[in-house]
Amino acid sequence: MEKVKLVEKVVIVPEKLTEKRRIFLSNIDLGLVAYQESVSFFDPPQMSFSQACKYFYCALGRLFVDYDFFAGRLVPSMEDSRRLEIDCNGAGVVVAAATTETELRQLGNLTASKPEFKQFVACLHEKGEEQMEITHMPLLFLQLTQLKCGSLAMASRYNHCIMDGVAIHEFASNMAALTRGEEMVVVPNPDRMIFKARNPPEINHPHYEYSKATETDDLYTARCHDTTIEQSSLQHCHTHLIHLSRQRIANLKKAVLRKGRLKNCTTFQVVAAKIWKARSIAMEMHDEKTSTMLFPVNVRKMVVPQAPVGFAGNALINGFARASVRELKEEEDYVFVKKVQEGIERLDDEYVRSSIDWLEVNKGVPCRENTFSLVAWWRLGLEQNEFVWGRSKCDTTVVIKPGLVFLLPEQKGEGGLNICLELPENQMEEFHRLMMED
Structure with missing residues (x-):
């Protein structure tokens, strides 16, 4: 530079x-x-x-x-x-x-x-x-x-x-x-x-959030975040930012809660479901393919005993939602919000223990096939920190790596969100259209 x-x-x-x-x-x-x-x-x-x-x-x-x-x-x-x-x-x-x-x-x-x-x-x-x-x-x-x-x-x-x-x-x-x-x-x-894994391990659930490790997964060589989708589909990508206003988010919630089909939903759940659907369709995945969205969930208070105050390690377990691309095209949006909710709800103590034991046996990595990870960066609150030289005005990731989508806070602080991701231009146009579609 x-x-x-x-x-x-x-x-x-x-x-x-x-x-x-x-x-x-x-x-x-x-x-x-x-x-x-x-x-x-x-x-x-x-x-x-x-x-x-x-x-x-x-x-x-x-x-x-x-x-x-x-x-x-x-x-x-x-x-x-x-x-x-x-x-x-x-x-x-x-x-x-x-x-x-x-x-x-x-x-x-x-x-x-x-x-x-x-x-x-x-x-x-x-x-x-x-x-x-x-x-x-x-x-x-x-x-x-x-x-x-x-x-x-x-x-x-x-x-x-x-x-x-x-x-x-x-x-x-x-x-x-x-x-x-x-x-x-x-x-x-x-x-x-x-x-720590149980001895002997007890795997009591299918763990679609992981893939088995391959011979190329060298634990001892410095590496970047593993990409979770085929690289050929992400040639000539650019990083894009799509803004969802507070009103747009409110409209998305209103639509999925109509007729009492869901009792409630959070901002993350409704936005995540919409991103999952829009991205899978925009990438022109085959109808019979299974599309999987991963999203890290903080399990500090879900495990027994709970993680201590100040726990300085990794306690984010991947929740997941999966469906065929045909389903994503044909079903109504509330169905996918429900799948996101189920992905969070299944993460109780037993599921977390089973997940850790699965990794002990299979030495796996986050799921790679037709998958992306959604990171709720805006929840971290990093911009609240006050250093001796002043308060941070914005905190963000340096680069968006393939297979990652970030939810970032808007700078104006008006309750909206920014979606940051990499896609080829033609796919990005379709993704944007689907995100704004009612």
């Missing part, structure tokens, strides 16, 4: 000596050994960039005393070399400070991921890292960038196996509090033994 200039790159370690320990990774974690990238934007602060960096570095040193596992590295498990676990060895986190010639206004709508966002993680990638073993890589990279107009961008690149979006929100809240000189909001608890 020619516009980006690296100011400095440092390794931040816990400011105090931490306990040498290893942390078990659950089967949920091990299905997410992949790096995720996001970026937050801030208006010009009332301080210099060097001051902002100083506050940032200082806060991180304190933060990694409690988040020592984020400053560690992945290693083969001592009990089973086919698994990974975290070695809390204090190796540290890579942090970069950079400047760019780009101005905030040039980026347009900050909600929509775009190629220009890659500059905000440009200093966090190393040449040839695609072939590096995951055990050699830091678990977290951070980049603070000053734009030409004085605005700031803070980007993160982290290994998803360490924690999910809920835990990342708490991590960001703690980071923000420490930059302000305040105490952490919540103390992290990285113990994920409550999600």
